[in-house]
Amino acid sequence: MSWSGIAAVAIVLFIAPLLPGLAAKTKARLTGRRGAPVHQLYWDLARLWRKGAVYSRTTTWIFRFAPVVLVLTGVLAALFLPLDGQRGVVTFSGDLVAFAYLLALGRFFVVLAALDTGSSFEGMGASREVTVAAFAEPALFLALVALVLATGRLSLTGILGAPLAHAWPAAAPALAMVAVSLFLVLLAEGSRVPVDDPATHLELTMIHEVMVLDHSGPDLALLLYGSALKLALVGALVVAVIAPRAALPPLVGLAVLVLGLMVVAGIIGVVESVMARLRLDRVPQFLTAASVLAALGVILMLVA
């Protein structure tokens, strides 16, 4: 545990709400609009946090507990990532499984909260969420397996650290495939186009947004923050694969991460402005493509 590591976690927790704003701004500019300010989500969160809440009579404690779990699992997952480029705040052999399963725990509770309302719309969103996740999870693990094979380590700090930088020259094609695959997983986990469209206004076409229809006030603020944080965490994973920062001093590494996250958010904005979201039954094919890419990376490593 190092101070730079803790500072890095704090900074990522702080800038997470910036990323959706950046993506939206890029999209607005590319489509000829001025768009909302990049820090809009901060204002939204502050406004929601000050409000009261309306609860459905159908709901139980799960509905109110889920937002807490989503944010908590995000924060704990952040502890495992080597955000300053050196090492995670908590790190142990096999923590990559803990990272992925923490995100899954958050998802499980949000899905249960959606079902707690008894709303057909939220049920639909929950059903789509677990479907998307079931296709994104193997892709994520294939990418992690490729990194394990490339570095011979079993912790996130290990597979994203110095050995990865050494592996790049020898295994560039495989690692590039892994990075692209992780980016596709990011689009799914962050509920972005072409998997989901955060800007849609029709409940029937939403995934994540429709799951949180009934939440209001501070609960909604927690949910919005939790999903922004998830975007930042998987984004940090993508940045760490493309730009291993173990050789850099922690402060520079952190600066590279922040810059990288902004670039990733910008690319998400570009993707959103050049393509429409996929028809829902095409989403599994899209994510299977991500798995196939990562699997190709794994096979390249295995035969090498």
Place this chain on the structure above:
Amino acid sequence: MTLFFLGIASVLLGGLSALALRRQASLAAIAFGVLVGLGCALAVVPAIRVLAGGVVPDLRLSAAVPGGDWVFGVDPLSAFFLVIVLTVGAASALYGISYLAPEAEHRPVAASHLLMSLEIASLAMVVTARAAMPFLIAWECMAVLAYFLIVFESDHAEVRRAGLVYLIGTHTGTLALIALFAFWAQFAGNLSFDALAAASPRIPAEGALVFALGVAGFGFKAGLVPLHFWLPGAHGAAPSHVSALMSGVVIKMGIYGLLRLVILVGAPPAWWGWLVLSLGLISGVLGVLWALAQHDLKRLLAYHSVENIGIILLGLGIGALGLRYHAPVVAVLGFAGAVLHTLNHALFKSLLFLGAGAVLRATGTRLMDRLGGLARRMPFTWTAFLIGSVAIVGLPPLNGFVSEWVVYQALLGSAQVPAARAAILAVPGLALIGALALACFAKVGGAVFLGRPRSPAAEAGGEVPRSMLGPMFALALACAAIGVAPMIAVVPAIRVGASIGGLGGGPMRAAAAAVGPSLLGISLLAVLLVVLAGAGWWLRELVLRRRPRAWSDTWACGYAFATPRMQYTAASFAAPLLHAYAPAAGVQVERTAGAFHTHPKDLVLDRLVLPLWERLRRGAFRARPIQHGRLGSYLLYLLGALLLLLLYLAVRVEGVGP
């Protein structure tokens, strides 16, 4: 061993007293509960002593029967499974007292309690037998007693049918086991496990036939795909506490058998490791996919047993490969993951079956699309069921995460073993299993406990008595304990894992050292999760206390008269996933203008076994004329058979003689 047999005797006495005192229901319940609970507590003592590193002397009975002495003993593997048998056995038996009480009028409840105690005793005998004869006898007792436990509600035709399919399945498996030991005995002096182990180097082709028959025989009991076809029906039809024992313990005897085989024969051939690994992957993915398609809560849970057997086999397979390719740490972790997941699955699956039993008792239905809103009506059952759900999905901070993590660790460790590197491809498979299990338990929780009641039956449901909640919460507590302090289970599991490979202290300490820091990390994570979730909840309440809070109807996008029927159903929830996996999911979709129905079909039972069965039956009709009930022709058959036998003997003596 004295303590162990004393405990088993107490369990049996409990069963007998339930039968003897059946006229005084409350006295019988107390006697049964106390004696079974006490017996299990006594019998588990030697097991715990062995798991802590101690030694318990064997018991040798000189029996005047073929096959040599009957030996009973407790080694680490037996001890680990004994703990599973006795904890889950006690919880199921105690739960059964209240669960069966309402049926006392019209069904043989006391006999069912007696059968339960006999079943626990035979399970304990299976895992302690050290010779093929007592092993097979205990095995067969276990299988046949389970049949009688399953057909408790024998007035229902589908229960009788499920029982019959189970009986055929289990006997086919036993047939393979008898063949296994008969073949093996050719190379050994007698049928004690020691003699068989000593003879194992003489089995041709590295014991190929023994290992193949083992997969078939023990695979039937474990319910791995495609030998699982008897399982969902039987576990769905049995009374819920029997389903808990069947899913939690009885099918695990197949896993015990496979592990015992590895101990006796030694490192299995490489193809066997790959076969078990692939069967694990297939069982895991198909099991959870088929579970997702179910409408019946208990059948759904039964398919999840197939899934979890798959996860256990992943550990077993990578353990066997590690043994073969001389990677002791991978081998120990693989076997440790397998036995640990066996224990964990026994805990949370029996918890879930007991929860399903509570729902069934409270509402009278197992159909998920007729339930809903039970979280308000049965808050304690829901809490216990939720703990079981988080555990079975493999999420922190509960025990399912710990054992899946050990299996992951073994699979990822294969990256360092050149010959077994491809095994790492099972990692994304395990991730897929986890994600599908999450979808499935979101469906169960949502359809059964959350939202609004979908039928008057669900509306009428109320909390079950404390005597049923007690065993559920005891199991939930065990799940939480292993999740928060994983060392208490992982360290004994590693001892068992090392004993399976015959690896001894060195690799055991190496494996323990390899996972030690990680276990502390997992423990820290679990504590942080629990503490911070509590703190977060408290903070949120503090903030909201000063804010206006209002209650209203669920937002239905402006539509004001949403009825419970308009909720998303369990079938709709699973539809997108099942559609994406259409050919493998085996779901028959029926779509009309105003309705959407899905009918789950078991790809093996409905598409393969039953058609084959039908063909066999029709073939058998053709042979019927030879049995028409006329005495004369039967005498003729006898004469013919005798003549053939004499002829054979004459030819044989001629051939062998000088």
